Amino acid sequence: MAAQAVEPGRWQVGFVGAGRMAEAIAQGLIRAGKVEARHVLVSAPTDRNLCHFRALGCRTTHSNREVLESCLLVFFATKPHILPAVLAEVAPVVTSKHILVSVAAGVPLSTLEELLPPASRVLRVSPNLPCVVQEGAMVLSRGRHAGSSEVELVQTLLEACGQCEEVPEAQVDVHTGLSGSGVAFVSLFSEALADGAVKMGMPSCLAHRIAAQTLLGTAKMLLQKGQHPAQLRADVCTPGGTTIYGLHALEQGGLRAAAMSAVEAAACRAKELSRK
Missing domain, CATH: 1.10.3730.10 (ProC C-terminal domain-like)
Structure with a gap:
């Protein structure tokens, strides 16, 4: 899936988790015209945070599986200790067409790949709080089955929220300390x-x-x-x-x-x- 295929209004982008970082990324994508709000689907177990996404014009649901069934690019923005259970829940509907991006702190690519179907295209992104004002400093690392096109795609999208650099996964913790x-x-x-x-x-x-x-x-x-x-x-x-x-x-x-x-x-x- 080539990065140049990203066109406003044509992508279904999903968020599993509706916290502050998910909202910051969604806002950045929408304001930059990377995706239309009506093509963003967000899931959370309660309505507490979903109201912020509805105010942006996004669609919302309480079903994590619905996000995977509707969207090919999905950001997992849950708390780290919740993520394994969420991945186990959605794994049956993950396909080879999905690009899955985790922004959960401290969860390594090996864990993500272990909990998802074989050959899943997974990336790990480490953002920081200034993404809220679209001035974030982010790094990303690719999983074993994610190629240059997936990296370029995610970088192209996330640059709406600030600077995004690809690094070896070993440097993600350094980025956490620095940024x-x-x-x-x-x-x-x-x-x-x-x-x-x-x-x-x-x-x-x-x-x-x-x-x-x-x-x-x-x-x-x-x-x-x-x-x-x-x-x-x-x-x-x-x-x-x-x-x-x-x-x-x-x-x-x-x-x-x-x-x-x-x-x-x-x-x-x-x-x-x-x-x-």
């Missing part, structure tokens, strides 16, 4: 920057807005110009100026080592949870 947990790390840094401005007399609301905008603008410059962060940092520093004094204070506080240790700790914990 999944990184949202919290960056939020903490933004809060600290704003607190510094508040200490110097700036109103809190203004300080937090400027700190957040500074992070946004810096990220765009790094992505759009393709610069190494060290180059952008050097561009801001002038001899004897304000920035080099501030950087010296950050180095004295161990910011660089602390950030590296935070990613390492989160990635190691992700590996532990995957093994469990």
Whole structure:
């Protein structure tokens, strides 16, 4: 199934699970015109979250099997401990035409393939929370029976929600430490920057807005110009100026080592949870 076959309005896209990440991906696909809302079918055991999808114009159901029977591309967005039971439920209706994408954290491809029919085309995607605003950082890994066309298809769709890169599955846990947990790390840094401005007399609301905008603008410059962060940092520093004094204070506080240790700790914990 070639990626260029993706045309708005022609695809039936399914979601098993109706949580925040499923909603974020569905919103991105619909807003980008990758698929029409009426061609999206979402299942969940209760109506609690399905109302959000109905507001988008999607179809909903309480039957997971109905999603597989109606859609060839299906995202599994359940909680990790629920996913094995869900896969066992839908396995009888999975065909060779299906492309199955798991966004459940910590569930390896080997488990997915073990619980689904032989030769199922399976991919694993690790998204992060900014997918909610279509600025996510995602990685995907292919199963043994998923080829380049399936990878290209899923990447083409998910780019509506942010950046999506293919990686070996061994790097998924590293991505969790860097980008999944990184949202919290960056939020903490933004809060600290704003607190510094508040200490110097700036109103809190203004300080937090400027700190957040500074992070946004810096990220765009790094992505759009393709610069190494060290180059952008050097561009801001002038001899004897304000920035080099501030950087010296950050180095004295161990910011660089602390950030590296935070990613390492989160990635190691992700590996532990995957093994469990």
